[in-house]
Amino acid sequence: EVQLVESGGGLVQPGGSLRLSCAASGFTVSSNYMSWVRQAPGKGLEWVSVIYSGGSTYYADSVKGRFTISRDNAKNTLYLQMNSLRPEDTAVYYCARASAMSCPNGVCYPHSWGQGTLVTVSS
Amino acid sequence: DIQMTQSPSSVSASVGDRVTITCRASQGISSWLAWYQQKPGKAPKLLIYAASSLQSGVPSRFSGSGSGTDFTLTISSLQPEDFATYYCQQANSSFGGGTKVEIK
Numbered sequence: 421e422v423q424l425v426e427s428g429g430g431l432v433q434p435g436g437s438l439r440l441s442c443a444a445s446g447f448t449v450s451s452n453y454m455s456w457v458r459q460a461p462g463k464g465l466e467w468v469s470v471i472y473s474g475g476s477t478y479y480a481d482s483v484k485g486r487f488t489i490s491r492d493n494a495k496n497t498l499y500l501q502m503n504s505l506r507p508e509d510t511a512v513y514y515c516a517r518a519s520a521m522s523c524p525n526g527v528c529y530p531h532s533w534g535q536g537t538l539v540t541v542s543s
Numbered sequence: 544d545i546q547m548t549q550s551p552s553s554v555s556a557s558v559g560d561r562v563t564i565t566c567r568a569s570q571g572i573s574s575w576l577a578w579y580q581q582k583p584g585k586a587p588k589l590l591i592y593a594a595s596s597l598q599s600g601v602p603s604r605f606s607g608s609g610s611g612t613d614f615t616l617t618i619s620s621l622q623p624e625d626f627a628t629y630y631c632q633q634a635n636s637s638f639g640g641g642t643k644v645e646i647k
Contacts, residue, residue, distance in 0.1 A: 464630065464639075464640050464641045465632070465638040470635055481544065528635065529592035533587060536586060
């Protein structure tokens with residue numbers, strides 16, 4: 421059974437750092453399109469970052485230069501390193517996966533999602 | 544950056560109604576569009592990808608259409624479990640603001 425379990429969220433002061441983890445089971449992280457999407461309390465969804473199976477990474481302008489997406493193949497885990505955190509980064513962070521079947525013509529659409537982890541940036 | 548604009552922001556409907564939600568991209572995005580359903584406290588669920596392809600396991604009352612800048616999600620006969628918020632997303636990028644489907 422495919423499962424994604426996020427962890428690492430919590431309360432952090434502005435300017436601080438946090439690393440989110442997304443432990444995967446039932447599939448291989450390195451062979452899939454993996455992304456992070458966040459949702460501020462009571463707000464809509466915001467795409468954050470993606471790492472393709474080939475290793476290419478992309479970021480939303482709002483986090484570029486502050487966040488880094490990566491994966492550990494041995495641990496089958498996706499990460500999001502978040503530095504220089506701001507109050508507006510407060511949100512539930514979801515990791516999501518798109519398998520090859522969900523990438524028609526190389527354009528990927530995540531179909532498996534974790535339950536999310538809450539990050540609160542506040543003094 | 545391409546902006547995604549959904550309308551309406553909310554709609555009140557009854558069980559059995561036909562509901563249509565639109566999504567407009569600020570620039571052409573071919574058919575690179577997905578629709579998601581989200582219920583309170585839950586992760587989004589993929590309904591439609593590539594503008595009109597139904598994700599496996601999603602009921603056939605959901606359908607998507609459009610290309611370029613204008614897209615539509617249609618629920619042909621609203622069911623009790625369909626009351627939720629719906630989002631469009633340009634593939635690998637921005638989401639629309641969401642449409643909340645509420646009970647009339």
